Amino acid sequence: MNWNQIFLMRQELFLTIVILLMLIADILVSDKKALNKIAIALFALQTVFGFFSVYEGSLFGGMYVTDSLTFAFKNILNIGVFLIVLQSASFLDKNLSEIKKVGEFYIILFSSLLGIYFMISAGHFLILYLGLELSILPISALAAYELYNRKSSEAAIKLILSAAISSGVFLFGITILYADAGSLYLKDMNGNLSLTYFSIMGMVFMFSGLAFKISLVPFHFWTADVYEGAPTAVSNYLSVISKAGAVFILVVLLFVSLRSMVDIWKYMIYGITVLTMFVGNFFALRQQNLKRFLAFSSIAQAGFITMALLSVDRLGVSSIIYFLAIYIFSNIGAFGVVEAVALKTGKENIDDYKGLYRTNPMVSLVLMLSLFSLAGIPPVAGFFGKFFLYTAAASKGYYALVFIAVVNVTISLYYYLIVVRAAFLRKSEKPIPYFKSDIYMKTSLFIVTIALLVMGLFSPFYEYIYDISNIVNF
Amino acid sequence: MDILTLFVIVPVITIVALMAVRNKSYFRVVALAGFIVQTLMSFNLIYQYLQERASGNNDIFVFTKDVIWFAPLNIHYAIGVDGISVLMIMLTSVIVLAGIFISWQVDDLPKEFFISLIVLSSGVFGFFISYDLFTMFVFYEIAVIPMYLLIGIWGSGPREYAAMKLTLMLMGASAILLIGILGLYFYSAPDGGQLTFNIFEIAKVNLPVSMQRLFFPFVFVGFGVIGALFPFHTWSPDGHASAPTAVSMLHAGVLMKLGGYGIFRIAMFLMPEGTHFWADFFLVLAIIGVVYGALAAIKQTDLKYINAYSSVSHLGLVLLGLLMINNIAWKGAMIQSLSHGFITAMFFAMIGIIYGRTHTRIVSKMSGLLVIIPVIGVLYVLAGLANLGLPGFSGFVAEMNIFVGAFQHSDTFHRVITILAASSIVVTAVYILRLVGKILMGPPMEEYANLPGITWYEKTGTFILLFFITLIGTMPLWFGKILSDSIIPFIERL
Numbered sequence: 001m002n003w004n005q006i007f008l009m010r011q012e013l014f015l016t017i018v019i020l021l022m023l024i025a026d027i028l029v030s031d032k033k034a035l036n037k038i039a040i041a042l043f044a045l046q047t048v049f050g051f052f053s054v055y056e057g058s059l060f061g062g063m064y065v066t067d068s069l070t071f072a073f074k075n076i077l078n079i080g081v082f083l084i085v086l087q088s089a090s091f092l093d094k095n096l097s098e099i100k101k102v103g104e105f106y107i108i109l110f111s112s113l114l115g116i117y118f119m120i121s122a123g124h125f126l127i128l129y130l131g132l133e134l135s136i137l138p139i140s141a142l143a144a145y146e147l148y149n150r151k152s153s154e155a156a157i158k159l160i161l162s163a164a165i166s167s168g169v170f171l172f173g174i175t176i177l178y179a180d181a182g183s184l185y186l187k188d189m190n191g192n193l194s195l196t197y198f199s200i201m202g203m204v205f206m207f208s209g210l211a212f213k214i215s216l217v218p219f220h221f222w223t224a225d226v227y228e229g230a231p232t233a234v235s236n237y238l239s240v241i242s243k244a245g246a247v248f249i250l251v252v253l254l255f256v257s258l259r260s261m262v263d264i265w266k267y268m269i270y271g272i273t274v275l276t277m278f279v280g281n282f283f284a285l286r287q288q289n290l291k292r293f294l295a296f297s298s299i300a301q302a303g304f305i306t307m308a309l310l311s312v313d314r315l316g317v318s319s320i321i322y323f324l325a326i327y328i329f330s331n332i333g334a335f336g337v338v339e340a341v342a343l344k345t346g347k348e349n350i351d352d353y354k355g356l357y358r359t360n361p362m363v364s365l366v367l368m369l370s371l372f373s374l375a376g377i378p379p380v381a382g383f384f385g386k387f388f389l390y391t392a393a394a395s396k397g398y399y400a401l402v403f404i405a406v407v408n409v410t411i412s413l414y415y416y417l418i419v420v421r422a423a424f425l426r427k428s429e430k431p432i433p434y435f436k437s438d439i440y441m442k443t444s445l446f447i448v449t450i451a452l453l454v455m456g457l458f459s460p461f462y463e464y465i466y467d468i469s470n471i472v473n474f
Numbered sequence: 475m476d477i478l479t480l481f482v483i484v485p486v487i488t489i490v491a492l493m494a495v496r497n498k499s500y501f502r503v504v505a506l507a508g509f510i511v512q513t514l515m516s517f518n519l520i521y522q523y524l525q526e527r528a529s530g531n532n533d534i535f536v537f538t539k540d541v542i543w544f545a546p547l548n549i550h551y552a553i554g555v556d557g558i559s560v561l562m563i564m565l566t567s568v569i570v571l572a573g574i575f576i577s578w579q580v581d582d583l584p585k586e587f588f589i590s591l592i593v594l595s596s597g598v599f600g601f602f603i604s605y606d607l608f609t610m611f612v613f614y615e616i617a618v619i620p621m622y623l624l625i626g627i628w629g630s631g632p633r634e635y636a637a638m639k640l641t642l643m644l645m646g647a648s649a650i651l652l653i654g655i656l657g658l659y660f661y662s663a664p665d666g667g668q669l670t671f672n673i674f675e676i677a678k679v680n681l682p683v684s685m686q687r688l689f690f691p692f693v694f695v696g697f698g699v700i701g702a703l704f705p706f707h708t709w710s711p712d713g714h715a716s717a718p719t720a721v722s723m724l725h726a727g728v729l730m731k732l733g734g735y736g737i738f739r740i741a742m743f744l745m746p747e748g749t750h751f752w753a754d755f756f757l758v759l760a761i762i763g764v765v766y767g768a769l770a771a772i773k774q775t776d777l778k779y780i781n782a783y784s785s786v787s788h789l790g791l792v793l794l795g796l797l798m799i800n801n802i803a804w805k806g807a808m809i810q811s812l813s814h815g816f817i818t819a820m821f822f823a824m825i826g827i828i829y830g831r832t833h834t835r836i837v838s839k840m841s842g843l844l845v846i847i848p849v850i851g852v853l854y855v856l857a858g859l860a861n862l863g864l865p866g867f868s869g870f871v872a873e874m875n876i877f878v879g880a881f882q883h884s885d886t887f888h889r890v891i892t893i894l895a896a897s898s899i900v901v902t903a904v905y906i907l908r909l910v911g912k913i914l915m916g917p918p919m920e921e922y923a924n925l926p927g928i929t930w931y932e933k934t935g936t937f938i939l940l941f942f943i944t945l946i947g948t949m950p951l952w953f954g955k956i957l958s959d960s961i962i963p964f965i966e967r968l
Contacts, residue, residue, distance in 0.1 A: 318546065377619050377645075378612045384544075387608075387652075391547060394656040402656065406649030413645050417622060417638060425626040425634055459544045466546040 008057050008066050011050055011074050012117050018042045019110045026103025032096055036089040039106040040440070043085050047078040058123055062185060065123035068468035073248055073321060074117055080241050080328040081113055086444035087336050088233040093438060094343045098148050105145060108138040109237065116245035125174050125184040128249065132170065135245060136163040136213065139238060143230035155229025159238075162212055162222040170209020176202030177257075189257040195264070203258055203265060210253070213246035216272050216306065217279040220299050224283075227295035232342060235291055236335035239298045240328045247305055251320055254309060262312055269309050270401060276303030277408040284415050288349050290338045293415070294331065297374060300412055301327060307405055308392035315395055318469035319388035322462050326373065326385040326455055333370030333448035336441065337363050344435040355431035356423040363437075364423045366445045371416040373452050376409055381456035388462070476539050477519060478553045478603045481563065484512055485596035489589050498585075502578055505588035509571045512595075516560075516567040520956075523560045527959060534674065534963045535605055543609070548670050552606035557960035558808055559602045561953065562735060565815045566602070568942060569727040570595045573720035575935030576823050580628065580718070587628055590620040591720065598728055602735065607655045607671040611648070614736070617729060618644045618700075621713070621721070629716040636709075636716035643709040644700055651696025651736075657689035658744060676744050677967065683747045690748025693741040694756060701733020702789045703756075704763035711782035719826025722778065726785045727819035731811045734792040738804070738964070742796065746968045749799065754887065757797045761891045763790030768901035772908075777825045777835040780905060781818060784861060787898055788814045788869075794895055795876040798888070799968055801961060803879025806872055808957050813868030813946050817860045820939040824854045827932050828913075831925045837909065842918030849928045851914045853936050858906040860943050863899055868946035873899065875954075 006013070025038050050071075058065040085106065092102050099105075115134025122128035140163060144156030178184055180199040181192035193199050211219040227235040254265060280300030287293035305323060308316045340363060341356075342348050357364040373382030386409065390402050437445075455461055488508030495504055526536045535554030543549045555563070570591065580587050597617025604610040619641070626637035655671075662676045663669045670676060699706040710730070714722045742749045767787030774780045788810065795807030827850055828843065829835050844851035860867035880892040946953055 315546070372619070378615045383612070383615065388547070390652065390656060391659075394653075394660060397660075399653060399657065403650075403653055406652055407646075410642060410646040410649055414638070414642055417641060420622070421626065421634060421638070424623060425637070459549075463545050 005057065005059060008055050008059055009064065009121075011046075011071075012114060012121075014046055014049055015110060015114050015117065018046050019107055019114070022103055022107050022110065026107070032100075032102045033093060035102040035106075036092055036440070039103075040082075040085055040089055043078075043082055043106075043110070047075075047082045050075045050078050062187075063124040063127050064118075064121050066121050069317075069321070069470075070120050072465065072468055073120055073244075076321075076325045076328065077113065077116060077241055077244060080244070080332060081109070081237070083329075083332045083336070083444045083447060084233055084237050084241070085109070086440040087236065087332075087339055090343060090438050090441040091231060091233050091339060093440070095146070099145065105142065108141050112136070112138040112142075112237075113241065116241065119245055119249050122249070123186055125178070125186065128186070129167075129171060129174065132213075132246075132249075133167060135242060136167070139234065139242065142234045142237075143226060145231050145234065149229075151229035152231065153229075155226040158222050159226045159230070166209045166212030166219070168209075169205050169212075173202045173204070173206025173209055176205065186252065186257045190259045193258070193260050195261065200261065200264055203261055204268070206253065207250075207265070207268065210246050210250050211272070214243055214250065214302050214306075215299050216302055217276040217299065220276075220279070223299055224292045224295040227298075228289055228291045232291065232335055232339035235295070236332055236339070239294065239335070240331045243298065243302065244324045244328060247302070247320065247324060251309065251317055255312060255317065259312070266310055266312075269306055270398075273303050273306045273310075273401065274404055276300065276306065277405060281408050281411045281415070284412070287415075288351065290348050290350060290353075290419070291335075293350065293419070294334055294338070297412065297415070298331060300408065301331075301374065303408070304386060304389055304405060307398075307401060308389040310398055310401070311392040311396050313395070314466065314469050315388075316392040318462070318466040319385070319392045321469060322465050323385035323389055325461075325465075326381040326452075329448050329451045329455065330370045330373035330382055333366055333445065333452065334374065336445050336448060337367040337370070340437045340441050340445070341432060341435075343441075344437070345432050347432060350419055350422050352432060353419065353422040354426040354428035358427070359431045359434045363445070366449055367423060368420050369449060369452050371419055375413045375416040377413075379453070379457060381452050381454075384456035384462070476537065476553075477515075477522065478537055478539065478555065480515060481512070481599040481603060482596055484508060484515070485592045485599070488592055492585055492589055492592075495585075501584045501588055502574065502580075505592065506571075506574050508592065509567065509574055509595075513567040513571050516564040519555065520560050520564060523555060523557070524956070534960075538605075547608075548668050549608045550606045550672060551604075551609055552672055553603045553609070554605055555603055557956040557958075558735065558738075561808075561812055561956060562602045562731060563599060565731070565812050566595060566598050566728045568938060569723055569815060569819045572819060572823065572935040572938045573723045575931045575938075576723065576826055577718065577720035578931040580720075582628060587624070590624050591724065594620040594624070594724065594729070598732065601732055605673045607658065607673065607676075607740070609671075610736075610740075611652065611655055614651075614732060615645070615648055617732065618648065621717075621725065621729070624721045625713060625717045628718040628721070630718070631716045632712070633716040636712040640709040640713035643706065647696050647699030647706070650692050650699075654689045654692030654696055654741075657685065657692065658740075661685050673740065673744065681745060681747075686745040686748035687751050690741055690745045690752050693745070694737055694752065697733045697736035697741065698756075698793070699733070701730055701737065701793060702763065702767075702786045703733070703793060704759050704766060704786075704790065707763060707767070707786045710786060711779050714782035714785070714822070715776060715778040719822060719829075722822040722826070723819040726782070726822060727815040730785065730789055731815055734789070734796060734807065734811050737793070738796055738807075743964055743967060749797075749968060753797045753799060757794065757888075757891055760790050760793040760797060761894050763787065764794060764895050764898045765901075768898040768905070772901065772905045775837050777828070777837065777909075777913075778822070780837075780909060781821045781825060784821075784902065784905070785814070785818050787902065788818070788861075791873065791876055791895060791898075794891070795879060798876070798880045798883065800879050800882055801958070801965055802875055802882070804961050804964065805954055805957050806875025806877075806879055808961075809868070809875060809946065809950065809953060810872035812953070813872045813943070816939050816942045816946070817857065817867070817869055820853075820857045820936055820943065821861060823932075823936050823939065824850065824857050827928065827936075828854070832922060837912050840913040840919070840922070841916040842914070843922065843925075844914040845918045846922055846925050847927060849933070853928075853940070854914065855910055856940060858910050860947075862903045862906045866944065866947045868943045868950075871947060871950040
């Protein structure tokens with residue numbers, strides 16, 4: 001191995017340097033507020049740096065692989081994390097007196113992202129598993145970041161328990177598959193699998209482990225409680241970055257490693273998709289707390305994503321990646337507004353949002369655009385994402401499933417409109433008064449708005465993703 | 475910039491201008507300016523279109539422009555117009571223009587009101603000019619969603635309920651439509667070639683009969699819901715009754731026309747076998763809509779509900795004309811679309827004007843208004859007469875064509891349906907004349923003695939509409955000529 005090759009990992013290496021620099025800064029800089037700025041600056045550098053030219057190749061005997069798709073996906077995640085870092089800065093700035101620790105927040109957050117990087121780039125189950133662990137364990141610490149809030153601790157304990165169980169289940173699945181296939185390389189597994197009940201059991205276990213992370217029904221029970229209890233920025237991270245990473249690896253596993261089992265797992269995916277959409281949507285209908293509401297909404301969204309897995313081709317991969325990119329922005333926008341309002345007023349319920357538009361028009365507009373994007377209404381980006389997911393499923397003739405999905409979209413539109421109704425249609429005696437968010441929050445919401453308006457209509461973005469979505473030779 | 479894309483660009487510019495304006499009283503001026511430009515453009519488009527046809531261009535669509543949008547899925551931004559679209563575009567721009575005059579005095583969040591109205595209308599324009607199914611679908615949804623805010627914020631009565639019901643039903647319908655569109659897309663290249671959303675490319679393909687029979691109802695119902703197809707019409711009375719005047723006008727006048735247009739252009743044009751297979755079934759639903767709408771209108775006590783049910787009845791006639799599958803009935807259906815657009819918009823405008831003065835829409839609480847507000851009263855009578863299909867107004871021409879076309883079928887089933895449909899005209903006369911008698915004639919009521927007369931903006935708005943109603947009524951051949959050229963490709967296919 002020479003030095004040129006090690007630079008294939010430069011996103012990981014640079015992120016490690018960022019983490020180390022944060023550690024040093026945490027020791028040297030006594031002004032906590034400055035730490036926010038340092039973290040933002042460092043991560044902005046990381047994000048920009050990520051866009052420099054792509055190399056394809058593998059390292060350590062194929063344990064680590066990188067290509068245009070993983071590269072682009074890391075960039076998408078970077079932008080998402082950058083927005084979350086901005087929102088976290090807003091949160092940490094506000095609660096400085098109670099939290100006292102700023103540097104650690106970013107160090108833990110970035111460590112988790114590093115785990116996701118490794119997970120995405122894994123060519124071997126060992127790296128995949130390590131990445132998975134590294135991605136989720138630090139988040140449990142972050143979930144408990146509001147030490148003065150008991151709900152936050154509860155969320156952390158729930159998260160770490162379910163994460164531990166799911167990792168165990170995932171590991172068990174790997175073990176079984178290894179026993180059958182005799183290889184731990186993702187690419188080698190496909191050809192060596194026998195279609196016995198034994199290996200199917202392994203596949204089911206492995207899938208269940210990931211389903212916890214993506215919060216597919218029936219592995220979703222931790223989601224709402226954790227999202228509600230954890231600091232909003234952390235829920236935000238869990239609902240988009242963590243989920244997107246797990247979805248990506250699910251795509252790779254199903255399309256590459258377990259491709260020979262497609263006739264078996266397609267029924268499983270079909271059933272899980274239907275369940276996830278219905279359960280997520282029906283539970284979201286009755287939520288009052290916006291964070292719980294967004295939790296169930298993100299469960300339902302996961303159902304739409306798994307729908308496209310059934311296509312098992314390039315169209316499926318590209319529409320999932322494209323949808324994830326859009327979903328990241330939509331959810332960050334929605335959570336961002338919830339965070340902005342909660343930081344200023346402490347209110348998180350839908351009823352509190354009555355008359356929000358008349359006092360805070362800009363925030364309400366961002367909220368509406370994000371929700372419309374989640375609901376899939378043009379010209380906001382979410383429509384295009386959803387449309388391509390349907391197309392992917394329909395391309396293999398799953399019209400019945402697409403029908404179920406569109407019924408669910410209509411249900412979901414109802415609850416998204418409930419929030420819009422509160423903010424725009426209703427008037428209140430005591431609306432949330434006009435507030436000014438800090439520059440961090442404003443920047444992140446501004447970027448989200450632009451992204452939501454542009455990403456869908458601007459087709460080269462999708463075309464680029466389609467071009468690079470050749471993870472397997474289809 | 476081509477002449478058609480401007481119809482999408484000008485609204486965007488108007489919106490940007492509206493955002494830039496700070497002074498509250500200028501919003502309406504900016505919106506009005508935008509729509510005057512839009513209306514002039516639509517007249518120009520008709521002129522250009524006639525020139526183009528006169529110069530011997532016999533393509534189905536003219537002024538076409540085709541830009542690749544999403545290359546991997548072969549999605550194009552493909553636009554063009556034929557005779558039907560140019561008239562629909564004119565209808566839209568005129569009604570929005572009139573609507574802006576009628577809502578001159580909106581004072582609650584005026585900027586947002588006009589922006590929503592403009593977004594809605596640009597969706598409608600985009601829908602009428604596109605011939606790529608995806609582009610069309612995008613514009614369709616853009617046209618639907620602002621209704622939620624328009625009814626929800628500026629509406630009256632149970633506005634939240636009505637807005638939610640309307641949005642969910644229409645978006646649900648569009649979801650069903652989406653399945654039909656995906657079906658068409660994936661069958662568009664049977665030999666394994668490039669799949670396409672382009673209507674004319676799909677039309678060249680021989681779609682399997684079984685596929686047509688399966689997907690036709692999806693597209694038909696998907697569009698039928700917005701075209702008030704029985705039994706999916708229930709969003710429309712509630713929606714119309716709760717919406718502010720300009721929105722009722724635009725909605726009944728334009729948005730519901732997307733249904734008939736979409737059925738004609740997509741469901742029937744692309745799936746002729748499916749059309750023949752399902753025509754009788756949907757004819758029954760259409761005739762139920764026609765008769766039921768008319769009968770329901772008799773029983774209503776609220777002016778807006780009367781007009782809303784009357785719309786259900788008249789749009790049933792559009793569907794009926796389309797499903798009769800012949801030249802004359804189709805022409806009738808298209809003219810009915812136009813004519814109903816203008817008439818119902820005028821009717822809603824008059825109701826809004828009266829409501830603005832009496833603050834009630836309940837029929838039994840009004841009487842003798844003709845004496846107090848004579849101009850409004852006369853205009854209302856004219857709208858009513860046009861609505862019941864008096865010769866000289868557009869409604870007569872349209873319904874006449876539909877019935878003549880329908881009567882060309884000599885079998886009992888079609889005869890019975892035609893007779894039933896024609897009898898709805900009598901019912902229409904019943905409720906319109908009763909209405910006019912009740913609120914305009916009779917002794918003037920004490921509390922309304924000092925109602926203000928018609929204002930200039932109300933006058934402008936209604937006269938614009940009245941002008942077009944009589945124009946179609948007196949010059950039907952001119953309109954028929956524009957339409958008949960464009961109906962030929964449909965005749966060839968069906």
